[in-house]
Amino acid sequence: MDAILSSLPTLDTIELAVLDAQGLLCGEEVISETELPAFDHSAVDGYAVRTADVQMARPDDAVQLAVVGEAEPGSHETRGLSAGTAIRIYPGAMLPHGADAIVPMAWTDRGVARVDIRKAPTEGSYIRRAGEDVQPGDTAVTVGTPIGPAQVGLLAAVGRTRVLARPRPRVTVLSIGSELVDVGTKPAPGELVDVNSFALSAAARDAGAAVYRAGAVGADKDRLMSSLESQLLRTDLLVLSGGFASSSFDVVSECLSELGRVDYSRVAMQPGMPQGFGVIGEREVPVLCFPNDPVSALVSFEVFARPAIRYLLGKKRLFRPMTRARATERMDSPAGRKQFRRGLLMRHPDGGYVVSPVGGAGAHLLFSMAQSNCLIVIDEDLTEVTEGADVQVIPLVLGA
Structure with a gap:
């Protein structure tokens, strides 16, 4: 596994829309240019008050205030409080000038023109202050942070529609075997449905890769060489399955040896004993060669390919927890x-x-x-x- 990981390239960061970056690692220090929240506002449904006016409020001795207006979310109107008054306020609405606390609706008689306050709030109660979450100049998201729903929301909150991220590695999956036919084709005697290109493509996608399923190609040198060469410019990792049978191994190994260097070995594991690994093409694209049996291919993918994909993604934990x-x-x-x-x-x-x-x-x-x-x-x-x-x-x- 060390030989595989040491051969993998480091993918350059790319700029993506924030939603497209979900599941990837952030590739930049995102510095906020704004404060969050952007203004003082109410956290609850209630009344904006001055604590000096309601400090004597008790359940059995309510303080009554005149309701002089309403503050609703999205309103640009600047309101102010004078002594002995309250303003009906909704969650998210801008705090009126002069108010230093919000009285929740449950502490009142829900009055319209006048309201009875039955419990005294402390100064700052139920107020969300401007900048208490993020200040201008704060690092909102750091390099290497996995971008999940919370990070997408924070990026949007600080005004970012795009962000640099480690890209999904491009993985091409190709099955090799003259006996293979595509799904939807009824196999003739001696033929098999190409299961592996579908199963391995799904496994690569589940691991976080951007996957291209190249399908199946027979053990014909010209066709196989053409298929391999056409993929090398657009892939970061090539996953092959099949080609270990005696009748096709010479063709596969000859094609790969002309393109680069691939070593074959028998790994002490079951299933999945025959394996191949190397780099091919001018870009030295890593190539993994797995057996043709579907379970062997999937187990081999778990052991070798999934950690490689997570490495390319920049993940710190490469292997599944046991x-x-x-x-x-x-x-x-x-x-x-x-x-x-x-x-x-x-x-x-x-x-x-x-x-x-x-x-x-x-x-x-x-x-x-x-x-x-x-x-x-x-x-x-x-x-x-x-x-x-x-x-x-x-x-x-x-x-x-």
Whole structure:
């Protein structure tokens, strides 16, 4: 994984509309040029008063004031209070001159011409002061801050419609195999539907990438070379699946070796043992090569591609957080390989989590992958997990 991460480029920040930057990291120090709130205003529905006029108000001895007007949100009219008067005020309305507190409606008799105040507010009660949130010159959003709904709102509040952000990495997904046909085409005997380009594109999008699904291409050198070269100018990470079969491996490796350097190895994991990684093209685009079985491809994506995408996004936490759960049944695992079993993770009524394996360990069992919500991780030095034993689990939570 270190070799993959060290090969990845640092993507330059780009200017985006604030809503388009949601989910990305802020790429600049956003300095406010205004104060928030922009003016003193009421936080509640009630009456603007002078505390000197109502300091003796009690539930059994109300203070009565004359209501001399109304202050509504959006009104530009400047109002003022004189001694012995109150102004009916609504949430968000500008504070009248002379007022130093708001009396909530519940503390009054809701009078129209005159109002009885039955509880004395302290000075400043229920008033939102100008600049108490943000002052001009304050840093509203710092570099590296994830832009979520609150940050979008703050950027809008300080008047920003656009912001510099770390962009979504452009990921191209390509399936290789002469046996593959596109979804919607009825496969003939010996043909398979191209599942991986869809599944891996969805996984890349879920990780936060901007994805282009290039579909499937057969193990024909000219066609494959043309497909690869056409993608290199518009992608930051190329994800290939398939091409490890003996009849097509020579074609795939020949094309990739002409474009750059890709190393192939057998990783001590199940599923997903055959893997390839390198950089190709003048821009040295990183390329990940995954097996053709759908579950192997998806597990390989979780282990290798998802952390790479999060790295390109600038995220600090590259890997999904792991938890521990109690196995509900016995599981076998091959010696010397880290196994990733599909599982169903549930909270136990007595506390903690329990996990049950879903389906078998076969790399082609896509249905079990679709039914699971986690991966059960069994280390290389274990060949058996007994019922009731604690195991490590990777929850497959959707979302980048």
